[in-house]
Amino acid sequence: MVPVNNNLTGYSNFWVVKASKLCNLRCSYCYEWDELGDPKKLSLELWRNFFSGIRHLSEEAKVERKSVSHKLILHGGEPLILPLNYLQSIMDIATDYGGDDLDLQNCLQTNLYSITEEKIQYLKENRFRIGVSFDGVPGTRLSVAGKTTEDQVVKNMEIILRNGINYGCICVVGRHNENRLVDIFNFFYNLRISFRFLPVFDVSQHVNQSQISVNYEATANRLFEVFVIWISKKETLSVRPFLEWLEISLRFLSKQKIRESASRVEGPTVTLVNTDGKLYRVPDAYTAGLEFGDLEYGLPMSFGSKQHRKSVQREENEVNATCNACTFRDYCDSSFIVSSRPERTKHCGVDYLVISKIVRWLGENADHFAMAFEIMSPDAEPIGPELQVLA
């Protein structure tokens, strides 16, 4: 049997909540570009509806004897520039609706360009897990004033690390850094920071796609090169999606299919909550008329709606169109389609291409297989915290 990473078969609801789009950076590829100067925040009234809905869903799951957990991902814009009293109110409301009983993990995605002592205390007290957006190469993630930000972010990484805050990084891969992936891997490896490579898949209309967008084949080759370096290390850092790619490859080679229910969209769900309270499945994000609900009317009503069924069906159709003819379909939970552009490439693009390379590589040599099994062994403890947050 191939050792199975339980994260793939677990059942979690991911709530990516856009508390505000306001941001202190202007990253060229940001899909929120047009709203980065807008101070509007998700109202506290809608936050109440959100936590009351989470509580309702958790209670419903208990009655049905299902194990369901929730991950709140505070997203932006830049959540750490929001006023402390607003951030604190969100946690107070969560406590009002059950706090720890909700099986809720607090996460926050940040550019970490600015951090204060008060915000550090807030993150610690509320046991936030942090995802830091960091591309390793300057020039794309610029401040509002047009200055590079990487040196300051590295300083702030050291500060939060000294304060015992658990964090991982997300490195968006694009034209700006695709030739430096080995250096970037070494940077994270030397500091023992777990991270995720995320090939850029959507950019704002304000930027010329060709300045940022990746060439799928070239990027897959470069990521595969780093994958081989990663797997050759004795002490394995948790790097995503290397772990997922490897697991799918091993399942495919040993013909170990995953449960049908875990391979379709009714498995782990990701819901995007916009600043106005509208709810989307990720592929529909922000498209007028494709929201499936609204916090104003509460989560239970939104999830029971006809629009929700339609959103699920749309996603199901997209999964079928992207994955049905894929060699790895029975061994993969299709989660890569969230960040794929199948209209521009074969299947889900970079992920599909690298998995194909890994399968070939594993078949070349028994030592490669042995390295893979060592990493996927249930006893193997990857260094660095596990973190899965969308960029």
Ligand code: SF4
């Ligand atoms: S197309 Fe991608 S997401 Fe779909 S089954 Fe294949 S590898 Fe998985």
